[in-house]
Amino acid sequence: MLGKKSHIAIFVLPALLLFVTFGLIPLVTSGIYSLFEYDGIGTMNFIGFGNYVRMFTEDPNFIRAVLNSLLLTGASLFIQLPISLALAMLLAKGVKGEKYFRTIYFIPVVISSMVIGQLWIKIFHSEYGLLNMLITTVTGQTFDYSWLSNPNTAFLSTVVPAVWQYIGYHMLIFYAGIKSISKDYYEAAMIDGASKWQTNVKITIPLLAPVIKTCSIFAITGSLRAFDLIYVMTGGGPNNASHVPATLMYNNLFRRGLYGYGSAQAFFIVIECLVFSYIVTKLFKKAEENASVL
Amino acid sequence: MKNKKLAKKITFLVLILIAVSQLFPLYWLLTFSLKGNAEIFGDNIIGLPQNWRWENYVRALTQTNIIRYFLNSVFYSATTVAVSGMLSSMAAYAIARMKWKRSGLVFGIFAIGIMIPAQAALLPLFQLLDRTGLKGGYLALLIPYIAGALPMSILILTGFYKGIPKEIEEAAYIDGCGVFKTFLLIILPIIKPAIATASIFTFLGTWNELMLANTFVDADKYRTLPVGIMSFAGQYSTDWGLIGAGMVIATIPTIVIYFLLSNQVQDSLVAGAVKG
Numbered sequence: 157m158l159g160k161k162s163h164i165a166i167f168v169l170p171a172l173l174l175f176v177t178f179g180l181i182p183l184v185t186s187g188i189y190s191l192f193e194y195d196g197i198g199t200m201n202f203i204g205f206g207n208y209v210r211m212f213t214e215d216p217n218f219i220r221a222v223l224n225s226l227l228l229t230g231a232s233l234f235i236q237l238p239i240s241l242a243l244a245m246l247l248a249k250g251v252k253g254e255k256y257f258r259t260i261y262f263i264p265v266v267i268s269s270m271v272i273g274q275l276w277i278k279i280f281h282s283e284y285g286l287l288n289m290l291i292t293t294v295t296g297q298t299f300d301y302s303w304l305s306n307p308n309t310a311f312l313s314t315v316v317p318a319v320w321q322y323i324g325y326h327m328l329i330f331y332a333g334i335k336s337i338s339k340d341y342y343e344a345a346m347i348d349g350a351s352k353w354q355t356n357v358k359i360t361i362p363l364l365a366p367v368i369k370t371c372s373i374f375a376i377t378g379s380l381r382a383f384d385l386i387y388v389m390t391g392g393g394p395n396n397a398s399h400v401p402a403t404l405m406y407n408n409l410f411r412r413g414l415y416g417y418g419s420a421q422a423f424f425i426v427i428e429c430l431v432f433s434y435i436v437t438k439l440f441k442k443a444e445e446n447a448s449v450l
Numbered sequence: 451m452k453n454k455k456l457a458k459k460i461t462f463l464v465l466i467l468i469a470v471s472q473l474f475p476l477y478w479l480l481t482f483s484l485k486g487n488a489e490i491f492g493d494n495i496i497g498l499p500q501n502w503r504w505e506n507y508v509r510a511l512t513q514t515n516i517i518r519y520f521l522n523s524v525f526y527s528a529t530t531v532a533v534s535g536m537l538s539s540m541a542a543y544a545i546a547r548m549k550w551k552r553s554g555l556v557f558g559i560f561a562i563g564i565m566i567p568a569q570a571a572l573l574p575l576f577q578l579l580d581r582t583g584l585k586g587g588y589l590a591l592l593i594p595y596i597a598g599a600l601p602m603s604i605l606i607l608t609g610f611y612k613g614i615p616k617e618i619e620e621a622a623y624i625d626g627c628g629v630f631k632t633f634l635l636i637i638l639p640i641i642k643p644a645i646a647t648a649s650i651f652t653f654l655g656t657w658n659e660l661m662l663a664n665t666f667v668d669a670d671k672y673r674t675l676p677v678g679i680m681s682f683a684g685q686y687s688t689d690w691g692l693i694g695a696g697m698v699i700a701t702i703p704t705i706v707i708y709f710l711l712s713n714q715v716q717d718s719l720v721a722g723a724v725k726g
Contacts, residue, residue, distance in 0.1 A: 158619065159549040163629050167548065171541035171600050172556060178597035179563050182571035182578065189573065196577075243468065246461050259712050260469045263476065266704045266715065268658035270676035271697045274683050275479050278690065284491045286478060324472065325719065332720050381567035384660045388680060402569050409573050410665065419573060426570045433565075 183426075189419035196415045207420035218421065221392075221399040224311050228318060228400065229379040229432075236319045237326055237375055241368070244330035245356060258331065261324035269321070273388030276317040280304050304390055307397035314389045314398060318382065326371050333367030334360060365443035372436050377429045401425050483507070483694030490690050503691060510695040515670060519678035520699065525588070526674060527656040530595040531649045537596070538603035539645060543633060545604065546611035547619070557608065563601030568661060579666060590666040591674070595656050603648040606718075610644035611637075647718035650711065654719075657704060675700040 190208070193201040211218045243261065247254055264272065279286045282302040291299040303313045337360065345355045361368075383402040386392065392399035392407065399407075401421055408418035482490050483506055484499045494500060510516050541560075545553050575594055579585040584593065614637070622632040638645075663674040673681075679696045686692050708715050 158547060158629070160629070161550075164544050164548050164550050167540040167544035167633075168556060171537040171604070172559070174537065174593070174597045175560065175563060175600050178575060178578070178594055179566065179571060179601075180559065182574035183566055185574035186570050186572075239468075243465070246465060251461060251465060257465050257469055258716070261472055262712075262716060263705070263708065264472055265719065266654055266708045267476075267701050268660070268676050268704070270658070270660050270680055271479075271701055274679070274693065274697055275475055278482075279475060279478075284495065284690075286475075286496070289495055320471070320475075323468075328716055329720055377565075377567075381569065383569065387660070387664075402567075405569060406572075406661075415573060422570045422572065425567055426565075429565065429567065 186419045187423050189416055190423045191420075192416045194416035194419075195413050197413075200416070203416075207417050208424065210417065211421060211424065217396045217399060218401070218404060220396065221401050221404045224398065225380055225382065225400040225402075227311070228315050228382055229376050231315050231319050232322075232375040232379045233372060236323055237368075237371055240323050240326035240371070241330050241364075243323070243327045244334055245360060247327070248331055248334040258328065261327055263324070264321045265325045267321075269384035270388055272317055272321055273314075273385045276313070276385075277304065277389055280313050305394050307394050310390045310394060311386075311398035314386045317389075318379075318385050321385075322375075322378070326375065329371055329374075330364065330367060333364050337363050362443070363447050365440060365447040369436060369440040369444065372440075373433050376432045376436065380428050380432065381425055401428075479694055479697060482690050483698045485691055487689070487691065506691040506695040507699070510692055510699060513692070514682050514696065515673075515678060516675070516682075516696055516699060518671060519673050519675045522588075522671075522673060523657060523675040523700075524703075526591055526595060527653050529592055530599055530656045531652050533592075534596045534599035534603055534652055535645055535649055538600050538648065539607055539638065539641065540633075541600070542604045542607035542611055543637065546608045547614075557604075560601045560604045563598075564605065568598065572661070572665065575662075576665060585666060586668060586672070588672060590672070591663060594662055594666070595659070599652040599655065602651055606648045606651070607641065607644050610641050614640055646714060650707070650715050650718040653707070654704060654715075 189200075191202060191204060191206075193203050193206070247257055251257070278284075280288075280303040282288060282300045282305075285303075287303070288299050288301060301309075303309045341359050341363070342355055345359055350358070381402055382400055383406070386398060386400055386403050387406070390398040392403045396404075401424060405418050405421035405425070408414040408421060412418075478496065481497070481499055484502050484504065485494070485506075486501065486503050489495075489500060541556075544550075545557050576585075579590050579593075584590050618636060618640070619632055622636050627636070658676065659674070660676045660680075663677045664680075667673055667677065670678075679693070679700055682696060683693045
């Protein structure tokens with residue numbers, strides 16, 4: 157009975173048709189647009205990879221946006237993930253109130269990035285913001301630096317909440333990974349007289365390689381496609397200083413009507429995500445093999 | 451021994467410090483949503499309100515369209531969860547348990563969906579909705595939300611379906627149940643926890659979604675909470691109490707669901723990440 161064609165069609169077609177029509181075909185269409193000069197109204201001129209060349213040769217805003225998103229990626233990989241991993245290791249050892257900490261760290265994850273963005277706009281506010289008030293109290297001098305309207309700090313100010321919001325998320329994935337490691341390894345290590353630090357470095361982290369890989373891919377692709385927080389907090393400004401490819405693409409598509417060029421930027425994000433995921437998978441291949449041998 | 455005790459204390463202190471850093475901004479939001487400008491911009495920036503101004507909430511509810519946005523968001527989220535839950539539990543069933551050659555291919559198509567960032571489909575989707583006349587109505591968001599929720603739900607559910615023993619259906623067929631009856635009455639109850647997991651994942655994504663909601667909806671009456679609050683945050687930019695109240699109202703449902711189902715929520719987001 158489970159092989160009848162009409163049954164299979166009834167079960168699978170509604171979801172498949174919906175997803176193909178409103179997910180896959182638009183994606184492919186974006187890819188096609190990216191090869192054209194197109195403003196949505198006039199004719200479409202095929203220009204091959206012209207839009208992609210233009211991004212990197214004639215558009216300093218795009219280069220800056222890519223660098224910004226790489227900075228965010230770096231912060232996520234080298235600040236957020238280590239904090240999350242350390243927290244997960246501390247918690248998984250069994251601390252008083254383990255469950256409460258886990259629950260608290262995770263709260264920012266479930267809140268909308270619009271709310272997080274608006275909230276951090278106020279934290280960074282020059283006169284009444286939490287941050288400047290803190291600095292003023294500590295130094296005793298009035299400090300009214302305008303974090304979000306200065307091109308030098310605008311983007312960095314969006315990186316802080318981005319890292320802050322998802323610490324608990326990665327922590328939880330690491331935590332689940334650590335909890336699934338068999339206790340036998342730790343008992344054997346203890347019998348051999350290994351210190352806590354040694355067991356962490358020699359057992360927990362190597363065995364966690366597949367989970368670290370997952371989190372890394374997640375941190376990278378999440379950063380490369382980041383949109384909400386930056387859109388809410390700075391809109392890419394001031395003076396285009398805080399754009400990432402996603403916000404720049406959004407402006408090009410919906411403010412400037414550059415359909416072909418904007419699509420190329422959108423597609424660039426897809427390619428970037430795929431390439432980075434591939435690289436991370438390759439880099440972790442050896443470590444994962446070792447983890448499965450252990 | 452002394453060192454061990456000290457280490458434990460330091461660990462605990464670090465955990466507390468990070469917990470404070472995660473909670474303090476939210477505490478601050480809650481307090482300024484209950485203060486007047488005199489306190490927010492004066493000398494009581496971080497303390498509890500001296501004068502609890504619940505009227506900020508009354509004003510948010512009456513002066514702005516927030517109730518409408520709230521109901522819209524409930525409607526979008528509930529419909530997306532229900533429809534995508536139904537469609538994905540059916541599709542995943544066919545992929546995981548029915549016998550056909552192309553099941554791997556279909557699974558692969560949905561797996562691609564997990565890799566695609568929404569922005570890559572944004573413009574063609576916009577044009578499609580515009581041309582079909584769906585733009586400017588509830589369907590303009592519902593359809594992309596449902597379509598977008600399918601891949602992750604199908605991935606989560608497929609894993610669960612594969613863990614059910616084959617004998618279940620065989621026994622049902624011998625008892626004279628048809629495919630549909632078996633699916634509805636026997637299989638669905640078994641995978642209820644997986645459907646709950648996928649539903650939470652879908653709910654959080656839909657409730658908090660910003661980019662599509664900001665792009666596909668023009669009319670105020672179809673707006674969602676995130677977009678609505680973003681626009682009135684611009685309009686009343688100096689009235690922090692009012693904006694704060696709006697933000698708290700927008701956050702309450704996710705926080706309530708989180709506290710009621712915190713284990714389930716955590717499990718579902720971990721499942722989402724690990725499968726993705």
